[in-house]
Structures are given as C-alpha cells and as structure tokens.
Amino acid sequence: MKSGDLVRFKGWHISSAKENSKQEWRIGLLLEYHPWEKVGTVLWNGNTYRVRAENIQKAGKKDVKSKNR
Numbered sequence: 001m002k003s004g005d006l007v008r009f010k011g012w013h014i015s016s017a018k019e020n021s022k023q024e025w026r027i028g029l030l031l032e033y034h035p036w037e038k039v040g041t042v043l044w045n046g047n048t049y050r051v052r053a054e055n056i057q058k059a060g061k062k063d064v065k066s067k068n069r
Helices: 017-022
Strands: 006-009 026-034 039-044 047-052 056-058
Touching: 006 039
Parallel strands: none
Antiparallel strands: 006 026, 006 056, 026 039, 039 047
C-alpha cells in the first residue's frame, strides 16, 4: 500500500477482537503507511484515523460504486 491509495478499513478505536469483527468496512484515503509500525493513517469524512494494518485493505473496483450504473 502506498500513500494516496483508496483503502477499506475498520476498527480505528481500541476494542476487543469480537467487537472489531462486527464493524462494517469503510472506504477512505490512505495518507501514510509505514510497514515497521504496522499502522496506517486514513482520511475518512474529513477526519484522520490511525488504524492497525490488519484492519486495512486496498480497495478494489467492487468497492467503488460507478455513477454510470
């Protein structure tokens, strides 16, 4: 993952693994990611969040809805 990538993420707050698995995925913009920290900074709804790498995935074509459809 690189800065500027569109990503889906969940669980930006401290919670148990059980609660985290129930959260829905959100689409955001990856601002910063350092592999040695295993934490990424994501921009979502005008706010930045520090998210664990295990809760960030690169978004694909299916995640972005097309306006032409």
